[in-house]
Amino acid sequence: MTDTQSKEQTIPVSAADLPLxxxxxxxxxxxxxxxxxxxxxxxxxxxxxxxxxHYVFTGERPKGHH
Numbered sequence: 001m002t003d004t005q006s007k008e009q010t011i012p013v014s015a016a017d018l019p020l021x022x023x024x025x026x027x028x029x030x031x032x033x034x035x036x037x038x039x040x041x042x043x044x045x046x047x048x049x050x051x052x053x054h055y056v057f058t059g060e061r062p063k064g065h066h
Contacts, residue, residue, distance in 0.1 A: 011054065013056070023053075
């Protein structure tokens with residue numbers, strides 16, 4: 001694995017992606033781990049405890065969420 005492959009990538013998510021879980025649909029079989037739901041609205045970002053994927057919320061917050 002090269003140095004650029006090991007660096008964390010930021011994955012933008014929007015209200016359409018909520019509730020957010022990792023791994024995302026369509027992830028390759030080798031990248032699968034137990035599904036974990038992430039609260040990206042609390043601080044505007046979340047990191048998966050299994051694979052360290054870094055999700056950042058973009059766009060308008062959904063109505064009714066605090």
